[in-house]
Amino acid sequence: MSTTVNLPQVRSDQFFTVAEARHDRWRNLLSATRAWGSALEKNGAAAETKRSNVTAIFADLRQWEDFFAYPGAALLQTIEDRITEGDHAATTRVVQVISVALLTHSYRGSDAAWEGIQTSPGVMSAKLPVGGNENAPHKPYFEVLIATAAHPSMWPGLSRELRKLRRPQDTFIYETVFVSSFEDAILGTILNGSLEAIIISEGIPFASLHNSPVLREFLTTHLAATGVDVDSPDLAVSLAQGIKLIRPELDIYLLSDREVEKVAGNPEAQCLRRIFYQVEEPLELHLSILDGIADRYNTPYFDNLQKYAQRPIGTFHALPIARGKSIFKSNWISDMGRFYGINLFLAESSATTGGLDSLLEPTGNIKVAQELAARAFGADHVFFVTNGTSTSNKMVEQALLAPGDIMLVDRNCHKSHHYGAVIAGALPLYVDAYPLTRFSMYGAVPLRSIKKALLQLKAEGKLSRAKLLVLTNCTFDGQIYNVERVMEECLAIKPDLIFLWDEAWFGYARWSPFYRRRTAMGAAEALERKFKDPAYRAAYQEQAKKLGPDLNQEEEVLLETRLLANPDKVRLRVYQTNSTHKSMSALRQGSMVLVKDQDYHTVEEQFHEAVFTHASTSPNLQIIATLDVARRQMELEGYELVNRAIQLALELRREVNSHPLISKYFTILGAYEMIPAQFRNSGFIDYLAPGSNWAQAIKALREDEFALDVTRLTLVCGTAGFDGTQFKNLLAARYDIQLNKTSRNSVLLQTNINNTRSDVAHLIKVLVEISQEIEKRLQRAGAEELSAFNARTKSLMEDVPDLPDFSCFHDSFRENPDSLTSEGDMRAGFFGAYREEQCEHLKLFDGEIDRRLKEGPALVSANFVIPYPPGFPIMVPGQVITPETINFMRKLDVKEIHGFSAALGLKLLKPSFLEAAKSPTREPAEPRRAVEKRAA
Numbered sequence: 001m002s003t004t005v006n007l008p009q010v011r012s013d014q015f016f017t018v019a020e021a022r023h024d025r026w027r028n029l030l031s032a033t034r035a036w037g038s039a040l041e042k043n044g045a046a047a048e049t050k051r052s053n054v055t056a057i058f059a060d061l062r063q064w065e066d067f068f069a070y071p072g073a074a075l076l077q078t079i080e081d082r083i084t085e086g087d088h089a090a091t092t093r094v095v096q097v098i099s100v101a102l103l104t105h106s107y108r109g110s111d112a113a114w115e116g117i118q119t120s121p122g123v124m125s126a127k128l129p130v131g132g133n134e135n136a137p138h139k140p141y142f143e144v145l146i147a148t149a150a151h152p153s154m155w156p157g158l159s160r161e162l163r164k165l166r167r168p169q170d171t172f173i174y175e176t177v178f179v180s181s182f183e184d185a186i187l188g189t190i191l192n193g194s195l196e197a198i199i200i201s202e203g204i205p206f207a208s209l210h211n212s213p214v215l216r217e218f219l220t221t222h223l224a225a226t227g228v229d230v231d232s233p234d235l236a237v238s239l240a241q242g243i244k245l246i247r248p249e250l251d252i253y254l255l256s257d258r259e260v261e262k263v264a265g266n267p268e269a270q271c272l273r274r275i276f277y278q279v280e281e282p283l284e285l286h287l288s289i290l291d292g293i294a295d296r297y298n299t300p301y302f303d304n305l306q307k308y309a310q311r312p313i314g315t316f317h318a319l320p321i322a323r324g325k326s327i328f329k330s331n332w333i334s335d336m337g338r339f340y341g342i343n344l345f346l347a348e349s350s351a352t353t354g355g356l357d358s359l360l361e362p363t364g365n366i367k368v369a370q371e372l373a374a375r376a377f378g379a380d381h382v383f384f385v386t387n388g389t390s391t392s393n394k395m396v397e398q399a400l401l402a403p404g405d406i407m408l409v410d411r412n413c414h415k416s417h418h419y420g421a422v423i424a425g426a427l428p429l430y431v432d433a434y435p436l437t438r439f440s441m442y443g444a445v446p447l448r449s450i451k452k453a454l455l456q457l458k459a460e461g462k463l464s465r466a467k468l469l470v471l472t473n474c475t476f477d478g479q480i481y482n483v484e485r486v487m488e489e490c491l492a493i494k495p496d497l498i499f500l501w502d503e504a505w506f507g508y509a510r511w512s513p514f515y516r517r518r519t520a521m522g523a524a525e526a527l528e529r530k531f532k533d534p535a536y537r538a539a540y541q542e543q544a545k546k547l548g549p550d551l552n553q554e555e556e557v558l559l560e561t562r563l564l565a566n567p568d569k570v571r572l573r574v575y576q577t578n579s580t581h582k583s584m585s586a587l588r589q590g591s592m593v594l595v596k597d598q599d600y601h602t603v604e605e606q607f608h609e610a611v612f613t614h615a616s617t618s619p620n621l622q623i624i625a626t627l628d629v630a631r632r633q634m635e636l637e638g639y640e641l642v643n644r645a646i647q648l649a650l651e652l653r654r655e656v657n658s659h660p661l662i663s664k665y666f667t668i669l670g671a672y673e674m675i676p677a678q679f680r681n682s683g684f685i686d687y688l689a690p691g692s693n694w695a696q697a698i699k700a701l702r703e704d705e706f707a708l709d710v711t712r713l714t715l716v717c718g719t720a721g722f723d724g725t726q727f728k729n730l731l732a733a734r735y736d737i738q739l740n741k742t743s744r745n746s747v748l749l750q751t752n753i754n755n756t757r758s759d760v761a762h763l764i765k766v767l768v769e770i771s772q773e774i775e776k777r778l779q780r781a782g783a784e785e786l787s788a789f790n791a792r793t794k795s796l797m798e799d800v801p802d803l804p805d806f807s808c809f810h811d812s813f814r815e816n817p818d819s820l821t822s823e824g825d826m827r828a829g830f831f832g833a834y835r836e837e838q839c840e841h842l843k844l845f846d847g848e849i850d851r852r853l854k855e856g857p858a859l860v861s862a863n864f865v866i867p868y869p870p871g872f873p874i875m876v877p878g879q880v881i882t883p884e885t886i887n888f889m890r891k892l893d894v895k896e897i898h899g900f901s902a903a904l905g906l907k908l909l910k911p912s913f914l915e916a917a918k919s920p921t922r923e924p925a926e927p928r929r930a931v932e933k934r935a936a
């Protein structure tokens with residue numbers, strides 16, 4: 001890296017993973033060298049052009065390779081020399097072996113080969129790492145970035161010194177990558193997913209030798225905005241802070257030549273794992289690096305479960321499956337044993353002793369595993385849940401809400417929240433998401449609606465009862481909130497409001513620097529910093545002078561103002577639930593509750609009560625173990641895996657939308673289609689829009705009200721004549737492709753850390769095949785068939801029913817029917833339905849429905865009615881049914897509608913019950929009686 005090189009203007013999507021693009025670059029180089037060879041065989045003049053091409057491709061590739069340990073500077077130099085010498089055969093051979101080594105990761109297990117390659121290029125072909133010792137125990141491999149002011153000529157020597165410290169008992173193996181500036185260290189952190197540790201020497205300069213305007217913009221805007229001082233004289237510490245913002249899981253070591261005690265005392269230096277006085281103790285440094293990895297690798301529960309499984313344990317408890325004897329010896333079910341393997345049964349137990357700990361009262365390794373998860377996710381506490389996020393949500397809501405409390409909640413949220421309100425007896429105040437009518441789905445809830453609800457509660461003196469705001473982040477279809485801004489502005493109105501962010505789908509986002517700040521924990525961390533910042537306090541005081549400390553202003557003024565919270569009053573109380581099984585390597589139902597609540601001690605007892613209420617007393621040990629392991633994986637390779645999932649999603653988007661045939665019938669919706677312009681103030685259009693770059697994407701992620709999670713891909717299939725369910729069934733039945741949810745005219749695809757390029761290729765191939773079939777059919781079709789196709793696509797794409805907003809609760813369930821706010825006692829409606837004599841049914845197309853809609857009495861739903869798709873309750877217990885709702889129901893052509901039987905019709909609460917319900921002397925519903933009656 002001795003000359004200044006220009007990184008090309010990097011498209012936003014290219015930055016997400018250099019790993020995949022890296023393989024492509026090497027393959028390109030290989031094709032170019034082969035073309036050079038063929039040209040040589042034919043005629044000399046063309047060969048020279050081909051060689052220039054190889055030189056150019058190699059030059060482009062090489063600038064990226066500076067940030068990876070393998071193949072390393074010596075081997076790259078060898079390739080350059082061979083090209084210059086015109087040695088086509090040697091160039092091709094080396095490039096080929098490197099490509100394979102990179103693809104198969106074979107270089108990771110072969111330290112001797114590294115020595116050979118680095119030091120004696122002349123013999124490198126004999127020593128290229130073509131495979132490790134199969135019998136050697138697997139040692140996970142990682143890379144260490146060293147940011148140093150030492151002259152590049154010293155780097156190989158330093159690298160060798162560290163390699164010499166390797167001992168047979170080391171459990172991990174690493175190689176080093178050197179950079180010489182602040183900017184390059186940041187670039188290396190972003191580009192190299194194999195990095196696990198960083199060593200920073202004091203005295204490195206700021207500016208990179210790589211001339212990348214996009215990187216510079218990122219550094220100056222992104223890092224400065226997050227409080228990292230890039231102009232600080234203490235550049236090494238600023239660098240450590242900057243790296244932590246990108247990849248908080250990395251271990252950072254500082255080599256200082258000053259008074260290390262002083263550096264260690266600097267609160268800003270807390271992000272450093274250890275500080276050394278230069279390299280006075282290389283072995284200590286080596287051991288510290290390994291120790292840091294061991295810390296993340298440690299999975300106390302899983303490790304113990306493995307040990308438990310190997311012990312000869314006699315079981316006299318109620319779990320015949322444990323140890324598997326009744327299975328493997330069975331005449332009839334031994335195939336089950338063969339299918340699952342012995343370990344599953346050896347690792348089963350209902351004991352909470354013997355080191356297995358108790359999920360309900362953890363004091364041992366489950367407790368430690370939860371603490372490690374808290375560290376990884378940036379929470380204060382984590383609770384493992386083995387019954388899915390459906391349970392996690394109900395736990396949090398029961399813990400934080402008492403009967404009569406108000407819970408602001410997206411009507412469109414997962415049903416567990418609605419049931420949570422019923423269980424807690426809290427009054428849901430539904431806030432509506434913006435509709436995407438054309439695609440029969442909802443977006444997310446605009447902040448303006450949430451603020452308005454809070455201000456109205458305030459105006460009516462009910463703000464103290466509004467305890468919790470529940471939002472889904474990201475939504476099923478991928479809209480991500482500006483979590484920080486939502487919390488900040490809500491806290492400006494109600495400083496102790498508690499937040500529950502349902503991140504069922506978004507747990508993985510912690511490991512993406514792009515998304516992290518839009519997660520509950522990432523935003524809470526950012527707000528914590530903000531509220532301590534004197535500049536923020538000053539800005540708040542300025543605002544308080546204008547708006548008054550109690551915000552006694554016109555509602556419109558407050559809705560239009562970007563409100564700041566009073567840092568002296570706020571209580572930061574943030575909860576997150578995530579279906580670890582949906583985005584990380586946990587078994588189905590593995591879920592977590594993350595807590596970052598400065599007043600947690602005030603609710604701890606009730607939190608435990610809620611756990612006792614909902615958690616099974618027989619939690620599945622394998623689920624707990626995989627929660628532990630999922631955390632390990634994300635802390636060690638989450639960054640790389642998540643980047644890949646994002647990259648695959650971007651590739652899929654680009655391929656579908658630009659493919660000449662597929663795009664005639666199918667499209668994947670971009671950010672501008674999923675998020676209306678008023679919520680994209682930065683002007684961001686889409687990651688794949690022409691000219692869009694990385695810095696713009698980051699700006700949008702920082703500023704816009706909503707952003708799109710690119711891994712959630714809405715594929716419009718209505719234009720191909722399929723409704724969502726038909727298309728989903730087609731993909732499953734004919735191609736074994738499973739996908740997420742469907743809407744009237746679209747299906748939702750998703751990439752995750754498990755997907756590969758082959759999966760993407762398969763899907764593309766299938767879409768081509770289906771498009772070809774349609775194309776052929778239409779080419780051969782007569783006028784009638786053509787017009788039927790057009791009518792079908794028009795019906796799917798244009799004759800879409802309006803999405804009904806939440807109407808209102810019936811007056812019987814409202815404390816004050818004249819209230820501006822719409823919260824209601826849903827629980828009373830819910831239990832009202834337990835008595836059959838209080839309910840009636842009306843068939844959906846019965847004229848009586850239309851008559852009552854016109855003349856009354858009001859139609860009031862007795863239960864939740866949830867059609868799939870779209871999957872949100874279009875009616876909740878106690879809700880008044882409107883013509884829009886009936887219209888929507890009548891137009892729905894889906895088969896699965898929970899809470900509705902076409903044969904019986906809509907289940908309604910009788911007007912007589914509603915009348916009686918108004919009376920304060922109303923007898924409470926008795927669920928048991930209804931159950932007994934039904935049983936009889």
Ligand SMILES: Cc1ncc(COP(=O)(O)O)c(C=O)c1O
Nearest residue numbers: 388389390391414472502504579
């Ligand atoms: C937003 C949201 N929250 C919660 C859940 C429930 O999660 P689980 O399936 O882990 O119970 C889902 C399930 O799809 C969901 O979409």
